[in-house]
Amino acid sequence: MSFLAIDIGNTRLKWAVYPHGAEPGSQPLQHGAVFLENIDRLADEDWQGLAPPERVLGSNVAGDAVRRRVEEQMEHWDLTPRWVVPSPEAAGVRNGYDHPTRLGADRWVAVIGARAHARKRGFDGPVLIVMVGTAVTVDALSADAQFLGGLILPGHGIMLRALEGGTSGLRVPTGEVRDFPTNTSDALTTGGTFAITGAIERMHRLLTQREGRSPMLLMTGGAGWKVAPAVDVPHELVEGLIFDGLLAVDAARG
Ligand SMILES: Nc1ncnc2c1ncn2[C@@H]1O[C@H](COP(=O)(O)OP(=O)(O)O)[C@@H](O)[C@H]1O
Ligand SMILES: CC(C)(COP(=O)(O)O)[C@@H](O)C(=O)NCCC(=O)O
Numbered sequence: 001m002s003f004l005a006i007d008i009g010n011t012r013l014k015w016a017v018y019p020h021g022a023e024p025g026s027q028p029l030q031h032g033a034v035f036l037e038n039i040d041r042l043a044d045e046d047w048q049g050l051a052p053p054e055r056v057l058g059s060n061v062a063g064d065a066v067r068r069r070v071e072e073q074m075e076h077w078d079l080t081p082r083w084v085v086p087s088p089e090a091a092g093v094r095n096g097y098d099h100p101t102r103l104g105a106d107r108w109v110a111v112i113g114a115r116a117h118a119r120k121r122g123f124d125g126p127v128l129i130v131m132v133g134t135a136v137t138v139d140a141l142s143a144d145a146q147f148l149g150g151l152i153l154p155g156h157g158i159m160l161r162a163l164e165g166g167t168s169g170l171r172v173p174t175g176e177v178r179d180f181p182t183n184t185s186d187a188l189t190t191g192g193t194f195a196i197t198g199a200i201e202r203m204h205r206l207l208t209q210r211e212g213r214s215p216m217l218l219m220t221g222g223a224g225w226k227v228a229p230a231v232d233v234p235h236e237l238v239e240g241l242i243f244d245g246l247l248a249v250d251a252a253r254g
């Protein structure tokens, strides 16, 4: 008896299997990640030796066509996968988005996972949730469990491709993050990193002002580890934040 959690982003599908009744923060029994171009081989490769899960809950921001392709890979299991649709309220968190269903499912699930993570640590203040994937999102959760809103900015790859495509002199190798970059490679790498960390620090300040207390800052996503060293407020990298959120949503639904 197991639970399969799936997180489909715009670059990769991440999955994790948990024992029945696992709580947010638990270690998965098995986990993996595949680029979207390889999802049609999940049944034959990554999931080939997997015991059929009892239930599947996913978050998907890559569109309906991708979701259907993933569902095809589960057809040999006797179950109906479920997908999170952001709602006005779930697992004790209220959704402050103007149109709750238009919020990215990954953002909603990560906010829910972040609250579970903070509570487990005995922290009852606000939380700032940063996901560094294809895009970057910086989302604010109040101490009283209201998702206040958050921002979306391009990830490093998209920023670089936009600059390469829109100019003639910016096609250079990856550089280093430097305080005062003195070559094009370092200028681009530092620009991308500071755009992200600057947005994080600004939201951190805004949330601190609003809540009268410093938030817990949680970072996740495939490129979170690259950005985290440049963030100059206390933070924690939580690799499985979306999986924790999926476990919390599943538990709340019963
Ligand atoms: N081993 C890796 N494989 C793929 N992407 C990686 C890897 N390490 C870091 N990254 C970075 O992470 C980003 C993808 O992160 P991910 O969380 O999978 O995104 P998404 O949720 O949007 O699919 C890529 O843009 C890339 O910059
Ligand atoms: C912002 C996102 C593109 C992030 O996607 P990702 O980087 O995880 O692939 C995704 O959460 C999304 O499509 N959101 C819908 C729009 C919104 O949240 O307002």
Ligand SMILES: [K+]
Pocket (backbone or CB within 6 Å): 008, 009, 010, 106, 131, 133, 221
């Ligand atoms: K993501």
